[in-house]
């Protein structure tokens with residue numbers, strides 16, 4: 001199963017949430033690959049805490065592969081990461097592997113060979129990993145267009161592809177996420193050009209709300225009553241706006257609460273961060289876990 | 305096109321190769337006539353070497369031009385120019401291999417020649433620098449990390465990609481499998497009995513084989529390596545399926561879903577040495593003694609069948625949990 005992670009804007013939490021979902025899915029017992037297709041800013045290496053791949057690798061990353069066909073490296077998180085919790089995943093976990101981008105890769109020209117190269121890469125990963133998460137760059141990027149071209153190809157028709165659109169829980173982000181999917185040159189329109197069946201493509205897109213303020217937090221319930229009341233009104237307005245923009249409950253895959261750890265640092269949240277050091281919130285991990293499980297839940301992905 | 309096995313006048317020959325093994329991207333195994341059609345993506349007539357005990361087909365060879373650095377164990381610089389040969393094999397309509405090789409020979413002259421010269425010697429890479437055969441063979445085997453000098457793996461991958469893009473494949477994935485690599489190097493000297501040194505544990509996906517044999521044995525040595533690669537892949541894939549099944553049971557999921565396709569589709573393909581020339585069979589016999597390939601295989605298959613049987617009893621007893629094994 002291929003999971004494409006996308007967002008209209010940068011800084012939405014796409015990479016951090018995507019990496020955490022991949023990690024949770026591996027903890028749920030499946031072999032998972034994370035592909036850093038964010039050619040402009042490959043940050044997954046930093047999130048998984050792999051020193052040699054902080055801002056991408058110096059050679060044999062995904063750009064090199066797409067440009068010249070050089071096989072990309074696969075970094076096994078269990079051996080490459082600096083973080084103990086990632087190195088010591090329980091035996092019931094699957095393998096978690098990062099296919100990094102290249103340092104200073106940047107965008108590059110289109111070429112005829114890119115689509116077939118991507119198809120063989122995705123097909124190869126599909127043979128080995130139950131889930132591959134592909135972090136596309138923000139907006140109507142080249143990576144997103146490439147992903148649509150590839151998944152629209154005949155050779156990929158047996159491979160389940162799903163799209164997660166990450167957005168923050170604000171007016172502008174809701175409208176932007178709507179534009180990315182339903183708007184001009186959006187995913188649906190571009191998908192149609194690449195031979196996707198519009199209905200099927202639509203059914204394979206779900207939204208993930210990131211860094212959502214928790215109204216039950218003491219900051220609100222124990223703070224100024226006027227603040228709490230006003231926040232609730234805002235939240236309800238956003239819910240209405242989301243529903244009107246096609247981002248309502250039926251297309252919602254999950255909601256990740258604002259987490260103090262992630263506010264400070266882009267990282268994987270381990271169970272130890274919640275239970276032992278207690279720096280992260282249990283609700284954050286629960287959200288990642290639930291989203292990871294829903295990736296393959298048939299009821300979640302029924303046609304709308 | 306057959307690899308030229310030039311006479312040993314120039315001293316020992318070094319032939320190096322890399323084999324990649326994976327699953328044909330199709331839900332079900334392909335019938336023989338489909339395999340024949342599929343292998344036509346490499347121009348020429350595919351050859352069936354056998355139909356029994358399992359069918360085994362090989363595509364014609366194709367040529368790839370090379371002009372590259374060569375690895376040497378002593379890290380002395382070497383450079384080669386010429387061509388590599390590569391082909392695809394399909395076993396049981398299920399397992400696909402890409403296999404590339406090149407014979408490393410000292411060049412007559414220390415200058416590059418016209419391509420016409422190299423094209424006339426398919427599968428030969430001429431070394432324009434002075435180099436010792438052993439040094440080259442060991443260098444090739446050691447250099448499986450980043451930036452391989454002579455990247456035969458990439459050539460094997462290309463053959464695999466071409467075969468996998470055959471239009472009539474459904475590109476389904478019946479079971480999860482890793483793509484494995486076997487690097488081999490043969491030093492061919494005048495009449496000696498074949499011997500081999502095989503390293504299986506260096507890396508999860510990489511195996512190396514060093515062979516000593518006589519020049520006439522080259523095609524047989526290559527076949528042996530392909531057969532070894534295939535069976536090593538089978539072992540790797542079945543252990544992977546078993547560990548996935550263990551994880552599935554630990555997490556309360558049904559392991560049979562994972563094991564059934566493995567038992568159905570892969571177990572019948574275990575026929576070590578069936579497609580190998582008798583001259584090479586002593587090498588298989590060695591492997592059967594240590595690490596005991598078939599013994600390992602039987603243990604793994606028995607474990608799979610046990611797990612399936614347990615699950616059946618569990619279902620019969622109304623889904624009561626069975627103690628984890």
Ligand SMILES: Nc1ncnc2c1ncn2[C@@H]1O[C@H](COP(=O)(O)OP(=O)(O)O)[C@@H](O)[C@H]1O
Nearest residue numbers: 010011012013014015016211258259262263266
């Ligand atoms: N649930 C969250 N709570 C708090 N901060 C978050 C959360 N998710 C992401 N962030 C933070 O938001 C910033 C942007 O996240 P990132 O994943 O890099 O975005 P993108 O990949 O969309 O550009 C990072 O500093 C990250 O730590």
Ligand SMILES: [Mg+2]
Nearest residue numbers: 014015038043
């Ligand atoms: Mg990012």
